[in-house]
């Protein structure tokens with residue numbers, strides 16, 4: 376494969392969507408063809424799964440179903456969007472990927488991470504990002520950004536955003552532990568800093584891939 380695969384991870388409100396847009400512009404200015412996608416989502420079926428996992432249902436998915444729904448969405452976007460793009464030499468920027476499953480369903484919900492890794496390998500057929508940008512923010516910053524956004528857009532927190540403080544603490548620790556285990560793949564950026572500084576840190580890290 377000739378394209379590069381960069382994923383963005385971290386707690387909610389870390390700025391993933393914001394920085395993916397900025398990085399896409401930066402890479403295009405360097406002459407790269409860029410595809411931006413997100414998880415869950417990126418194909419019709421995966422977007423349907425996205426609405427299902429975020430919805431307030433009378434019978435919300437049990438943990439096992441939640442894992443399988445995220446993995447089903449991932450299998451679709453990997454096979455139909457990400458791999459074909461990488462094979463054509465396109466740079467793919469993805470808002471969340473496998474590490475979100477390990478963090479949310481593993482560290483957050485308590486599913487054994489080794490089991491998740493095996494199931495995830497089946498879904499992705501072994502696709503691993505070239506680089507993962509972890510936008511790290513403390514829970515209080517994440518919460519205040521989400522509240523500000525909810526006020527701006529007149530929206531409410533979804534099912535996963537409503538999980539308790541302890542869940543969000545575990546999930547942040549999980550992301551940081553994974554980054555420590557794989558320093559060659561992860562770039563950890565302190566996203567509580569000014570937007571321009573965060574963006575500069577990301578560009579500097581990505582320049583090494585160019």
Ligand code: Z5A
Pocket residue numbers: 386387388389390391392393394414415445471472473475476477479480520521524533535536566567568569570571573
């Ligand atoms: N999930 C899972 O459980 N398992 C899985 O395997 C996968 C996902 C793949 C996806 O929801 C949910 O699915 C997510 C994990 C779960 N759970 N939750 N909750 P999503 O994609 O809709 O939500 P998200 O990924 O958490 O993204 P987000 O909330 O949209 O946040 P973001 O994209 O990281 O941040 P943003 O929209 O770019 O920025 C948030 C606000 O902060 C915005 O107003 C920005 O202008 C502002 N911002 C950003 N950076 C800064 C700085 N540096 N300073 C000041 N303000 C800033």
